[in-house]
Amino acid sequence: MDVPQPTINRLPRYLFCLEQFTGDSSTISSSELARLADETAATVRKDLSYLGSHGTRGIGYDVNTLRSQIRGKLGLDQSRDIVIVGAGHLGSALATYEGFDEGDLRVVGIYDISPAVIGTRVGDMTVRHVDVMQSDLASRRCLLGIVAVPTGSAQDAADRLVAAGVCGILSFAPTLLRVPRSVFVRHIDLATELNSLSYYVNARRNAL
Amino acid sequence: MDVPQPTINRLPRYLFCLEQFTGDSSTISSSELARLADETAATVRKDLSYLGSHGTRGIGYDVNTLRSQIRGKLGLDQSRDIVIVGAGHLGSALATYEGFDEGDLRVVGIYDISPAVIGTRVGDMTVRHVDVMQSDLASRRCLLGIVAVPTGSAQDAADRLVAAGVCGILSFAPTLLRVPRSVFVRHIDLATELNSLSYYVNARRNAL
DNA sequence: TAGATTGTTAATCGATTAACAATC
DNA sequence: TAGATTGTTAATCGATTAACAATC
Numbered sequence: 001m002d003v004p005q006p007t008i009n010r011l012p013r014y015l016f017c018l019e020q021f022t023g024d025s026s027t028i029s030s031s032e033l034a035r036l037a038d039e040t041a042a043t044v045r046k047d048l049s050y051l052g053s054h055g056t057r058g059i060g061y062d063v064n065t066l067r068s069q070i071r072g073k074l075g076l077d078q079s080r081d082i083v084i085v086g087a088g089h090l091g092s093a094l095a096t097y098e099g100f101d102e103g104d105l106r107v108v109g110i111y112d113i114s115p116a117v118i119g120t121r122v123g124d125m126t127v128r129h130v131d132v133m134q135s136d137l138a139s140r141r142c143l144l145g146i147v148a149v150p151t152g153s154a155q156d157a158a159d160r161l162v163a164a165g166v167c168g169i170l171s172f173a174p175t176l177l178r179v180p181r182s183v184f185v186r187h188i189d190l191a192t193e194l195n196s197l198s199y200y201v202n203a204r205r206n207a208l
Numbered sequence: 209m210d211v212p213q214p215t216i217n218r219l220p221r222y223l224f225c226l227e228q229f230t231g232d233s234s235t236i237s238s239s240e241l242a243r244l245a246d247e248t249a250a251t252v253r254k255d256l257s258y259l260g261s262h263g264t265r266g267i268g269y270d271v272n273t274l275r276s277q278i279r280g281k282l283g284l285d286q287s288r289d290i291v292i293v294g295a296g297h298l299g300s301a302l303a304t305y306e307g308f309d310e311g312d313l314r315v316v317g318i319y320d321i322s323p324a325v326i327g328t329r330v331g332d333m334t335v336r337h338v339d340v341m342q343s344d345l346a347s348r349r350c351l352l353g354i355v356a357v358p359t360g361s362a363q364d365a366a367d368r369l370v371a372a373g374v375c376g377i378l379s380f381a382p383t384l385l386r387v388p389r390s391v392f393v394r395h396i397d398l399a400t401e402l403n404s405l406s407y408y409v410n411a412r413r414n415a416l
Numbered sequence: 417t418a419g420a421t422t423g424t425t426a427a428t429c430g431a432t433t434a435a436c437a438a439t440c
Numbered sequence: 441t442a443g444a445t446t447g448t449t450a451a452t453c454g455a456t457t458a459a460c461a462a463t464c
Contacts, residue, residue, distance in 0.1 A: 006431065008407065012400045020384050029445065036384075041445095042433050049447060057446040058440040075410045076403055089301035096297070098359060099382035099399040105406075142413075144405060151306060168409035170402060174307035176228050176244070184412050186405045188396070191307040192220045194378060195284055197352060197394045198313075199216065201376035202283045204392050205350075214455065237421065249421095250457050257423060265422040266464040 003073070007047045013037050014047070015070045018063055029060035079104035081140055083166070085157040086148035087112040087120070087127040090172055094146055096123040108143075109136060113153070130157070134164040147171040158185075211281070215255045221245050222255070223278045226271055237268035287312035289348055291374070293365040294356035295320040295328070295335040298380055302354055304331040316351075317344060321361070338365070342372045355379040366393075 017036040021028060030048070031041040048055065051069045055061040071077050082100075084091045087110050095110050110122050111130040118129050128136065137143060145161035147154050147169060154173030161169055168184045171177055177185055225244040229236060238256070239249040256263065259277045263269040279285050290308075292299045295318050303318050318330050319338040326337050336344065345351060353369035355362050355377060362381035369377055376392045379385055385393055 004431070009404075012397075012404055015403075016382075016397060016400060017384070031445085040433070042435095043431090045446065046432080046448085053447060055446055056440060057438070058444045060445065074403055074407045076406070080402070080406050082402065089297045089304070093297035093301055094398065097398055099397060100402075105399060105402050142409070144402060144409070167413065168405045170405050174224070176225070182412075184405065184409045186401065186408070188401060189220075189224060189307060190302065190305055191313060192224060193394065193396060194288070194290065194308075194313050194352060195282055196217075196220055197376045197378050197392065198284070198288050199282045200394070201350070201352070201392045204390075205375065212455070239421085248457070250459095251455090253422065254424085254456080261423060263422050264464060265462070266420045268421065 003050045007050055008074075010037070010039065010043075010047055011070050011074055014044070015067065015074070018067050018070070021063060026063055027056075027060040028063050028066070030055070033061070076104055079106060080144055081106055081108045082144045082146060083108060083133065083137065083161070083164070084110040084146045084148055085112070085130060085133070085161060086146075086153075087114075087117045087122055088148065091146070091148035092122050094148060095125060108140070109133070130160055133160060137164045140165070142167045144168045144170065147173055147177070149173065151175050211258045215258055216282075218245070218247065218251075218255055219278050219282055222252070223275060223282070226275050226278070229271060234271055235264075235268040236271050236274070238263070241269070284312055287314060288352055289314055289316045290352045290354060291316060291341065291345065291369070291372070292318045292354045292356055293320070293338060293341070293369060294354075294361075295322075295325045295330055296356065299354070299356035300330050302356060303333060316348070317341070338368055341368060345372045348373070350375045352376045352378065355381055355385070357381065359383050 014033060014037055017033060030044040034041040034044045048061065051073055054065060054069065082105055084094055084107060091110060095107050100107065110125050110127050111133045112118055112127050113130050117127050120127050143166045145166035147157045149157045151173050154171065154175050155177060158169060158177040158179055162179055162183055166183065169179065170186050170188065172188050174189050174191060179185055222241060222245055225241060238252040242249040242252045256269065259281055262273060262277065290313055292302055292315060299318060303315050308315065318333050318335050319341045320326055320335050321338050325335050328335050351374045353374035355365045357365045359381050362379065362383050363385060366377060366385040366387055370387055370391055374391065377387065378394050378396065380396050382397050382399060387393055
């Protein structure tokens with residue numbers, strides 16, 4: 001890996017800040033971006049230098065150029081198709097998530113196993129049975145899959161996604177998924193997120 | 209901060225793995241936990257040494273003891289009350305999230321502004337109007353709040369949570385929230401998570 | 417005892433930061 | 441030119457890791 005891991009992890013946050021950024025000018029200085037992203041100016045400059053260093057001395061970085069450079073480095077210039085397994089509240093929330101609109105992420109299908117929801121509409125899609133997922137997706141390459149089912153069904157959902165040819169899975173189920181080494185799994189555990197928040201709240205209160 | 213930041217960030221993952229762990233024995237070695245958590249055995253031992261080092265040489269760590277030590281260090285032994293603003297799909301999913309059951313996180317209220325959902329049941333709660341949130345919560349101390357509303361309402365939701373006395377906020381809205389310095393904000397941007405997943409999938413495929 | 421595994425030291429490795437020449 | 445800000449070096453800082461004595 002050419003670019004250091006910490007830099008890669010910060011780039012999405014810089015991008016997020018740049019998308020929020022609505023300054024008077026079309027440029028932003030390393031110190032201003034640092035303030036928004038809660039980093040130091042030196043760290044920002046070092047990180048951005050991995051993109052090829054296209055700032056202007058005395059001026060700063062062009063916001064639009066910087067945005068597309070970060071997007072390019074993160075591979076966001078190529079659009080990504082996403083399938084969701086689980087059409088409950090969480091799956092429905094993800095399927096209609098407004099944040100995807102700006103990016104090149106596109107939800108192309110939502111699947112469930114329950115007759116009660118199959119055939120219902122979620123956003124502009126119709127929920128289909130997981131049994132037809134593999135054939136639905138036969139022609140698509142390297143999709144991302146989202147596991148939004150109860151814990152007990154999570155491994156089955158992951159197995160089906162793998163069979164359907166996804167190469168990355170984002171799981172919200174609080175359980176470890178077993179997948180082939182070629183499939184990358186990312187895990188969001190909401191309880192862990194809240195636990196972590198709770199810890200930092202305590203630490204901050206003790207520090208103040 | 210006594211315990212290093214990287215250690216703090218890994219503890220929730222260790223805890224997660226220990227909760228999944230169902231070995232023959234009631235003990236786990238540093239190398240086994242390392243395998244589950246995708247770390248090295250030395251890192252695990254160093255991290256656990258910050259808890260007070262209660263492993264047994266030649267044997268390993270008692271799983272139950274270790275779990276409660278980590279929970280203690282993260283402050284999870286004290287239960288936490290959570291309020292949710294936004295009773296759409298995301299808010300409903302969070303309100304009924306099964307992962308909270310095991311821990312000491314408890315959702316005590318869910319609020320919305322839309323007459324269409326106010327009064328409806330979510331799990332074992334009734335959705336109430338955000339206008340009554342502050343008085344509802346007057347007697348509770350240091351709650352955690354979750355922002356699960358559309359981007360346009362996120363700042364208003366945060367303001368109301370702050371007024372109601374929360375000391376930490378977990379936001380799912382893809383926008384920066386302005387809050388007093390005394391309130392800690394944690395941010396989950398689903399688009400960023402998927403972008404990040406996408407990057408690592410690419411990196412992995414290029415490496416294989 | 418012999419085997420296993422911890423707890424901890426010291427060495428290595430890598431990331432952050434200060435500082436400043438380059439230059440817009 | 442004077443002021444501002446980058447790009448990059450070198451120093452500092454901190455985290456990871458190897459290694460091994462301690463000991464169950």
